[in-house]
Amino acid sequence: MARKIALIAHDRKKDDIVAFVSRHAPVLSRYHLIATGTTGERIETSSNLSIERMESGPIGGDTQIAAQIVAGEVVGVIFLIDPLYAQPHEPDIQALLRVCNVHNVALATNLATAEAFVASLANSVVAHLIYNPVSGQGDGQQELDLIKELLEPHLHLEVHLTTPDLSPQQLAENALTDRPDLIIASGGDGTVSAVAGAVIGTDIPLGVIPRGTANAFAMALGITQQLNQIRRACEIILAGYTRIIDAAFCNDLPLILLAGVGYEAEIIEKADREAKNRWGSLAYIMAGWQQLNEHMLFDAEIELEGEIRQFQAGAITVANVAPPTSVLAQGIGEVIVDDGLLDVTITTAATKLQAVTTMLGMLGGALIKTNTELENVVHLKAKKLRLAAQPPQKVVLDGEIIGTTPLEIRCIPQGLKVFVPKPI
Template identity: 50%
Template sequence: MNRTKACLIFNPVAGQSDPEQDLAAIRALLEPEIDLDIRFTTEDVDGDTIAKEAIAQGARIIIASGGDGTLSATAAALVGTSIPLGVISRGTANAFAGALDLPDTIPAACEIILGGATRVVDAALCNGLPMVLLAGIGFEAETVERADRQAKKRFGILAYLMAGLQELRELDSFTVEIETEDKVITVTASAVTVANAAPPTSILAQGPAGVIFDDGLLDITIVAPASRAGAIAASYHLLRTALNENAAAERNDIGYLRTRRVIVRTDPPQKVALDGEIIGNTPIDVECVPGGLTIFVPRDAAPPAPLEKLEGLPELTIESKPVVGFEE
């Protein structure tokens, strides 16, 4: 009988658990049914590189085990292919698993890989780079940069909270121009998030509520608080929105919309975090790739939410434009 073959991409420095025990547990669960070609990431070789090599050598299933960086990098290599991705999340935030409704324990993740159905979900391209989760501009990008590997290793998910609190002390606003297929929006904001998929913990992406990862659209959230107190209140409101997927944001300092493609320009330029990694500064051009990724998943996505809410944002202007493409 022919056994299933898969390449397992394993990050030995992810999370706070014992990597040797983790790998032994994965092998004990999967190897009775799957022939594993186990490859390790290093500081110089990430999941994207390993996955491309494995695909070139004929791999038909890719399994990634590590933190969000490893999972996103591996998934990026599979965008536009029909090769299914199995996810075994062992990171600090486990945002990737949360965004796609996947478990974050080894036994449950392995069970899905062995018996779960595959599902086609969306991906995206951000300035030509594959994007599975989201691009954060402003506050979120600055927070990601503050939460370094050492802090995450020591404090876990609290590293992001501490970084966010530190960043809140230096909260800045900037002018942002958001160009979609049919309008140009200009507004003053402190954070803009363009999400293909996002877990509830990515609260700055939760304006529309229940970010949908297979609707062919990007979810854009604009956070424009007038003060630090307003930023805290807006963040708390977005957290409640995240926990109640059917209730979109209803504050005047939070706006959202959905679109297939968006160009975001800012003045002054702002840092951009793409799937948890800083990639440079604005502007960004993000386009959804419908059905770009095949993944093992256990259940259906959340139901649709309203497409947009922009009223009440400070210094807001909206200019309609004909649907004839984007100005480059």
Template identity: 50%
Template sequence: MTRSACLIFNPVAGQSDPDEDLNKIVNILEPEIELDVQCTTPEKDAAQLTKTAVERGVKTIIASGGDGTLSAAAGALVETGIPLGIIPRGTANAIASALGIHDTIKAACQTILDGKIKKIDVGRCNDKPMVLLAGIGFEAKTVEEADRELKNNFGMLAYVVSGLQKLGELEPFEATIETDENTVTITATAVTIANAAPPTSILAQGPAGIVYDDGLLDLTVVTPKNQTNAIAASYELLQSAIFGESADHEDVKYIRTRYVKVTAKPAQKIVLDGEIIGETPIKVDCIPGGLTVFVPMQQD
């Protein structure tokens, strides 16, 4: 064997049988890659296991689990140059979707075996790594209140259902947005700061064509005055996600920047890569090329 890697495996991710998943991964990869398998536990998460592996001198990390597991492993690899292989087994699999990585074990393993790597940007959000995005306001509430049973049974559809339920409960807030170039204060219901985003992250789709290796963050600000406008703005963002055209609606604004700080009155909850991490204020800066990942061969 000429290659070796540490496999960080979350046995409680997703709804499939973890033993079968692990055996399948090992059977596909081990003919070509010598694996050191490390399973996450309540005491040792993916970030800790990854850091320990890096300290041991591991040259490749493979992470298998949900977005939380993948994000934690990725965060421990920022600016190390060590490539990350991604095998998604979660509910949403948003990270894999945003990076164009297939969500089946066989296809994801093949991406790693092919060996094509790419440097992508990563964000630093309140001193935490951000692979995908941070949402303020409406999106944070949607994620927080998505029903666990719905998430288990319907995956990303649960977030859509939760979002639709919340459209009638709009809670505008005053957002002060500071970038490298200027500072603006605006009344908003949602502010989304994206490094990368799958089409299912509708509230991140204002700019369309979010590029994960351009050295910039993409901000989408939704400012509807009422429920009717909120539905119209959401429709434009959905169209943007599907067809790749910038949202054209007076209540959707977007900015590209390397750095942003957002404060809110009243304070708003923040969701970072699918997890609630606290409340505003929030500071995010882009680290160009800060993470190295395995990507499918067809990507440029």
């Protein structure tokens, strides 16, 4: 629901409201501003703010604003009233004042109170939560209630639910037009990635409340834990400590975790929704084992900094952030999240046994963060790359299948600010 502030002034108070709004433009611009006709016109011509104008007050503008107050869309009304002159539309004015009191909406009718109201807004943190109600195995409504209970005492929270027609990225883009202090993504890695897609490069920090099956992004950044995951994630956001990490785009789609070509993509496709609901992240491991029987090598061509290299590969992973359990991303035992470069790991394995040995070696290396120098693994670092495969291979991007190769990937160094636990 929109957060609106209504601005209204009687004629002899119009200069006051114009001066007031220009003094407080930075705070007010975070809200959707509405105004009665002439007041709105005066403010617009003397500021850069965009105002939704209703009819002029005497012909029904106050009534239009009153209706929006009743609909719960307005957080505050600044109405500079002229106490010395009677107005022809006094009943409309009284109705507006009355609905503010009925609906407990902040109402300032003189400059002193308006200043106090805006001062309180300046201190309030506004967060938009992009919430996927069908992520993971929990009860979406109960989890949302818990998040609200934990966050609402500390910040103004606007909740946007994703639907099949409203993508997380679209919702986040809309939310950004309100210039929030922070954006929170809650769902699986797909939801977090899509929200990040809108936030990358904006300097607005991203909070993550993991509720998916794997939650690889939150896991890699230390946000998850087994118990009380939601509570911990909310506490991390409220503590306010942020870290700046790299981000990337792959074929113009956001990449915050990794793009997997070949083996990894096949696994993700196999671990279908039903299996994920039943088995959680075990579904990926089971699908992975099954896939080892079927997988074949492919010819890959990678263009890095103008140089073309060819490989016979079973899997190629281009990672920005990856927890140790993303085994195929662990070419040098650790994916560095803020070096301005993507980690490219190319894995070849001719037999099932070789594949298993390689994967165990990489997992071991990742767990103790050391370079394992495995003979079937090539590791490269890149800011930008192009990748083609013959035959074309399936591609999984941040947990979702997006199609097949070729790919064009570019890193956005330091592109994302994320709330993380404060290092001890």
